[in-house]
Amino acid sequence: MSRIIAGVVGGNPLVSVPGNATRPTTDRVKEALFSRLEALDAIDDARVLDLYAGSGSLGIESASRGARSAELVEFDARASEVCQRNADMANQGLGRRTVSVLRSKVESFLERAADDVLWDLVFLDPPYPLDEPSLKAVLTKLAFHLDEGAVVVVERSSRSPEPDWPDTLERFADKKYGETKLWFAEPV
Numbered sequence: 526m527s528r529i530i531a532g533v534v535g536g537n538p539l540v541s542v543p544g545n546a547t548r549p550t551t552d553r554v555k556e557a558l559f560s561r562l563e564a565l566d567a568i569d570d571a572r573v574l575d576l577y578a579g580s581g582s583l584g585i586e587s588a589s590r591g592a593r594s595a596e597l598v599e600f601d602a603r604a605s606e607v608c609q610r611n612a613d614m615a616n617q618g619l620g621r622r623t624v625s626v627l628r629s630k631v632e633s634f635l636e637r638a639a640d641d642v643l644w645d646l647v648f649l650d651p652p653y654p655l656d657e658p659s660l661k662a663v664l665t666k667l668a669f670h671l672d673e674g675a676v677v678v679v680e681r682s683s684r685s686p687e688p689d690w691p692d693t694l695e696r697f698a699d700k701k702y703g704e705t706k707l708w709f710a711e712p713v
Contacts, residue, residue: 527582530556532589534618539580539611542604547579550650550680554702558678559586561700561709562646567676568592571645574670576631576663581608581624583648583678585615588623592646595624598634635666643672650680661689668693668712677710 527539527549541549550558562568568587573595575584584595597612599605605628612624627634631651647667651660660679667677668691679688683706690696690710698709 527552527580529582529586529589529615530559532586532591534585534589534615537614537618539582539585540607541580542601542607547601547604548650548653549580550582551702551705554680554705554707555582555586557700557702558583558707559590561698562587562676562678563590565676567646572596572643572672574598574644574647576634576647576649576667577651578608578626578648579604579650581611581626583650585611585624587646588615588619592623596644597624597626598629598631599626600628600630602628631663632666635663635670638670640669643670643675645672645675647671647675647677648680649677653682653685657686657689661691664688664694664710665691671712673712675712679708679710681706681708 569591571592573587573592575597578597578599581597584597588595597608608626694710695713696710
């Protein structure tokens with residue numbers, strides 16, 4: 526069972542989507558990821574966007590560790606309901622509405638986002654079947670909504686190729702954890 530690892534609501538279990546439709550980030554990967562993000566000072570007071578949120582664990586972990594807000598975007602109906610349950614638990618523990626959930630396709634969400642909406646930290650954990658051109662299209666749209674100094678984290682299978690980054694984003698690190706690979710990028 527996945528859990529919130531640290532912060533104000535650390536230790537609380539997270540509901541997961543039944544079946545194999547989503548792949549929750551393992552606690553081991555999450556611990557390493559957030560250790561890296563804390564070293565980059567990327568979490569405190571950040572506006573976080575969790576795309577293809579699944580259970581919402583990455584956005585909620587960010588909120589627990591001091592992010593100003595976390596927006597979870599998930600299209601799958603069951604996963605969106607799980608995100609909402611986890612967000613409700615986190616918001617209750619945080620004592621304020623920090624985590625919000627929107628059921629939407631990621632592409633549509635980014636197209637509708639207001640021009641002045643900027644995020645500081647963005648997680649993308651797309652489904653494995655999402656092809657590379659589609660991922661690049663999402664990254665291209667996302668780049669218009671990143672604040673200066675933002676960090677983008679893409680989580681994929683370790684067998685997946687490196688994302689085809691648009692000219693507006695530059696990879697600055699990557700790390701493999703068993704079957705999972707993380708790529709870190711920033712706006713240029």
